[in-house]
Amino acid sequence: MAEAKHTFNIENIYLNQSEFTSPHPFHRTNKEWRPNANLKLDITADKHEDQFDVAIHITVDVTMDKDQIFKVFVNQGGTFTIKGYTDEEVSHLTESFCASILYPYARQKISDMITSAGFPPLHLSPIDFETRYRQIEKNKNDLLALLQRSQFKIFKNK
Secondary structure (H helix, E strand, O other): OOOOOOEEEEEEEEEEEEEEEOOOOHHHOOOOOOOEEEEEEEEEEEEEOOEEEEEEEEEEEEEEOOEEEEEEEEEEEEEEEEEOOOHHHHHHHHHHHHHHHHHHHHHHHHHHHHHHOOOOOOOOOOOOHHHHHHHHHHHHHHHHHHHHHHHHHHHHHO
């Protein structure tokens, strides 16, 4: 029997780090709950032979009237075995597929921390990591093309 050419396995899913801070607790104000939430997202991947430690880093900063009400940070990780793929395919898998596996765990942890702190629930919307990956790649390619054209013009003018 032939060995599989491509291998993708989830080895572990784990919480690397979580943090919740509330410098201006809402329950100490007389304001109506009208939060502004800002989400920051980053994905990292570290290779160890055929295994990749992928982490999704999410920070949610909630303010009201320019006062920070709370800030929550989650670094959700996973170890994945990825074999038989090109570098481009591995990048696609870690940035899109692995991130989409980890995101529900991070989203649940964020929700739990917020409600445990006595705040109304904050439900993070699903993220289309495939579209996000394709947009980031398109932006990289567009920037590279722009830099190449600019470099050509610089040399042409000399």
